[in-house]
Amino acid sequence: MDKLHRDLVDLLSKDARQSTEDLARMTDSTAEEVEEAIDELEEDGVLLGYQAVVDWTEVTDDHVEAYVEVNVALDRETDYTDVSERIQSYPEVQRLTLVSGNYDFGLVIQGDSMNEVSRFVSDKIAVIPEITQTVTHFVMETYKDRGVEFGDGDDDERLSVSP
Amino acid sequence: MKPSDRVDRVPPSGIRRFFELAEEADDVISLGVGEPDFSAPWAAREAGITSLEQGRTSYTANRGRRELRERIQRKLREYDLEYSADDEIIVTTGVSEALDVGIRALVNPGDTVAVPDPSYVSYRPTVEFADAEPLAVPTSMDDEFRLSYETLQEAGAEDADALVMCYPNNPTGAIMPEDDLREVAEFARDHDVTVLSDEVYADLTYDGDHTSIASLEGMRERTVVFNGFSKAYAMTGMRLGYAAAPPEVVSAMNRVHQYTMLSAPTTAQYMAIEALDSCNADVEEMRREFDRRRNFVLARLEEIGLDCFTAKGAFYVFPESPWEDDGEFAEALLEEEGVAVVPGNVFGESGEGHLRMSYATGMEDLKEAMDRLDSFV
Incomplete structure (x- = not known):
């Protein structure tokens, strides 16, 4: 490049x-x-989209985000891509990654309430045959997202004119 | 009580007046700031905090902590300089102290010290406080504010005992490529001039690497190199700099330093150790951001129609003032549009008719400042 x-x-x-x-x-x-x-x-598929970084707590009380750890069991006919395709099409899924470590897929789910997100995970994700286990972590507070720190930021304390 | 004649003959800094005007005005966007808008890299700040938690608040060795001097020795190799951490490096309270101590250690009362004009506001007073005489060496935009054999000769610098210079330059953003430095080196050798080279902006060059005059043939023995952590590592308030020179010079400097300063701030030294160990990527990221802003400001100045040479270092541009009187223009720009710049005349006679604009300011503010300047001109 x-x-x-x-x-x-x-x-x-x-x-x-x-x-x-x-x-x-x-x-x-x-x-x-x-x-x-x-x-x-x-x-060339390098730039795929342009999005704002939003502090949703300033917008509504009804915004919930959760990280979901997903374990899968594969067989000869089914690989990770097959499973990912069944997950990624849901609009509730903001992010889907295959990761190393204790679980296979990491998901970021957004919804209007904890109930809605829970139901989505149990009704739509956990029921996929290859999926053996899900663990859901609800986000309680966001401090930084995509390099942007939340909060008011610091004032510029520099002298307005200096040598 | 009456101030000494030594202090009396040095006028207060011309920047002070502008600072006061800018402080009084509302909604000011300042392009008058001579320090980065970033904070020191977090790893360096964390190291400072840890050192405080561990109770490391005592004096250090006069010349600075050994680990720091060893890292400075390693850092200087990036500029093809080899100085021993044992006896050729001294850590000081900012480059300001290093320069003061360097001049007092090397210059006799009544000696002449050549200072390029325009230049950083402290050089002349520091020379005068040492009871020596500053000699202005005019530089101009036609030569991109660089020194040459000829400019030094025309200014009568062959009789000078020392030359204080700063490249990449504050206030102009000028750099001295190796070929130009060779001329200065030749002049210094021909006329036995000691060179005090302030290279605090060395890591902020945008068109090739920095060359230190001390790396040129026959210059190590007649040069004191000054550098520090203020600019590239965004640590201005930590007040930490250093000088590198042959042992007899560092020893003389240490004589003044040990009686006047004792040692540089300890917390800052721990921060600097970490900065040199792990913050190269932070420095490079800041440099790239400055480079983009520099491109932006130069492009806008051209669109606005202000003459400006392509500054290639530090974080300043030095365009011509649209009005003949740069002081009047800067004051009017501040009053009418709320944009603070520093009039070139405060940096010396050859700075007259220019404006120093610092791009150590966030992109949004830079855009707004350039729009305001555009509508004012």
Whole structure:
């Protein structure tokens, strides 16, 4: 990947709302070059989407997030991809990863209530034949998400003018 | 009581006035800040906290903790410099103290010390407090504020006993590539000038690596290298710097240092040890962020129509002031648009007609400041 493409991935992964003009200024290139590079990154499946980091506690009291650990038993006809395909299509599933360690899949589930999330796990996930066990952890407080710290942040205490 | 003549003849810093104006105004975006907007890397802060928990609050050796000097020895190798942790490195309370001590250790009363103009506001007063005479060496935007054999000669620096210089440069953002440094080195050798090289911005260069003048042939024996943790490691308030020089120079500096400072702050030394051990990635991340902002600011200044050379170091740009009187413009910009910049004249006569803008400010504020500047010009 060339420098411009790489820089754009870095910049957009931190802040995807910057204008094409500003991205061009920051990378010492033209707006056309930036536009073209972003198109390529999208077409090549590097940039898959652009989302906001939201502090849901400021939006509603009815937002619940849970981590779900999932264990599976595979056989000759069924591999991890087969199982993942049956899980990932649910809109409640925000994130699905295969991980090393004590369990196989790690899920992030979002819903409007603990009851809803619990029911989703028991009715939709746990019933998949290959799945042998699920462990659900409800998120109680979020301090940092995708590199963004929650809370008011610190004031700039520097002197306004210094040598 | 009456202040001494020594203090009396040194005027207060011109920056002070701007600081007061900026503090009074509301909703100010400041491009006048000479320090990073990042905090020190967390690993370094954690090391400082741990050292306090362990009760490490006593003095250290005059020259600084041995482990720190060993890491500085290793760090200096990145610039092709070899100094012994035993007797060629001294840890100080910021580069400011190192420079003060260095000048007092090497310069006699009445000696002449060449100082590029414009330059960081402390150099001239530090020379004057040592009862020596500063000699301005004018530099200009046409030469991208670099020194050359010719500029030194024209300023009469062949009679100077020492030269204090800082590249990458505050206030201009200029750097001295190796070819240009060779000219200064030749001048120093030809005229037996000691070089005090403040390289505190060495890790903040954006177009190739930093070259230290001490790494050039015949320069190690006539150079004192100054560096520190304030800028690249975002540790300004921790006040920690160091100097590297041949043993007799460090020994002389230590004589002044041991009686005036005793030792540099202990907590800061523990932070610096950790910074040199594990914070390279943090420094590189900050450098890349500064580079993007630099590109952004240079592009905006060009769009706005302010003449500016391509600054390649530190976190400053030094464009021409749209008005002839940079002080008046800076004051009006602050009053009308709430954007603080530092007028070039406070850094010396050759800074007149320029503005120092620091991009050590978050991207959102930089964008807003440039928009305000655009609508004002």
